[in-house]
Amino acid sequence: MQPSQSPAAPSQPKKQRKPRLAAIEYIRGISMMGVIGIHVGSQYLENPAANMHLIALFEIFTRFSVPIFFFISAFGLFYNLDIHAPFDAKHFYKRRIQTVLIPYVVWSLLYLVHDGWLYGTGFPSPFYFCGILFFGVAKYQLYFLVILLWFYLFMPLWISLIKKMGLKGLAALLVFQIAFDYWSSYSVPFNIFVYDLPDDSLLKPILMYRLNYWVLHYIFIFLLGGWLAVHIESFKAFMQQRRTTITVLFWASMASLLAYYYWLLLTQGQTPLDGINTAHQLSPEGIFYTLMASLFFFTIFTYQRYPQALNPILHQLGKHSYFAYLVHPFVITYLALALQHAGRIMTGAIAIAFYFAVLILSMVLAVVFRKIGEHLPLVNKLTIGVYPKK
Structure with missing residues (x-):
């Protein structure tokens, strides 16, 4: 009891933390698997005789990731x-620096040093290094x-918008x-303007790499996630009542994006x-697919419309998704070099095996480094922003 309190004063109740939602963790794992699929698909595309249907599996089905x-x-x-x-800005931004900014800088340095050594390009100059970051x-x-x-930076704006925003x-x-x-x-006209800019123009990279930092490309799906979290009880009721509709629209959205892809190739x-560079996640079909995938996966993971035996696997995929996401290009690089050294072309069968090898090895590395980080906390702090509990 604080000295300033009266003996009769009731203690302040602690704020109850909301129940854990397994769907958040499980979707992280599914998304990580999809991202690996996209990048393995890029390797498979180097085969001139690549099967367009397998490419669709790697590159189109996964576009929600x-x-x-x-x-x-x-x-x-x-x-x-x-x-x-x-809004506790100090606590919020300190936490984001720990969980995202520091691991981002660390992994950027790791890849720059590694690739500079592997490909003989060396480390970039300070000016280019700042641009790369x-x-x-x-x-x-x-x-x-x-x-x-960038989304974190504008958090006060998102809070203000979500407070005022309704369905309309x-x-x-x-x-x-x-x-x-x-x-x-x-x-x-816009893209011609960008590509016609002189190579030494500072405006060119600002516009060329707009997908890398213009939050407006993903503002709807971000604010939708925040809005549904704030209205979680209504969202749960909606999922329960509209489960069949959500499922049908999810498959319809996937079919629309696949149809667009096949139309581009066949007609x-x-x-x-x-x-795949045209039928992507920013196309109207891709936005529809992302929206329905978000609702669909949240629904099935909330109401467990699948075998319960999958939950431990989904838990591990979600728990280690951050490290696996960050490390998998290392795995892809060395598996691709091994294939090249063996003189093997990436056929469809090899591409599928390659995908599972990348996924499994990335997860193994995530588990190993997480264990190392339990004994050397600095490892987890630098790579995934996980700090020991006080």
């Missing part, structure tokens, strides 16, 4: 946040952390999202590479 990470990140942020209480191009998966950091506001934001992403991805004469 990156944007759904923003959905889950926002959901996790807002789920235990009292948006009507004063700003745009998130030290390795192809790291840009996600850059966009996430979300619908208007979805329309804006489709229009903005369509302009950014498919506007011929427009595009190559598989051109097809």
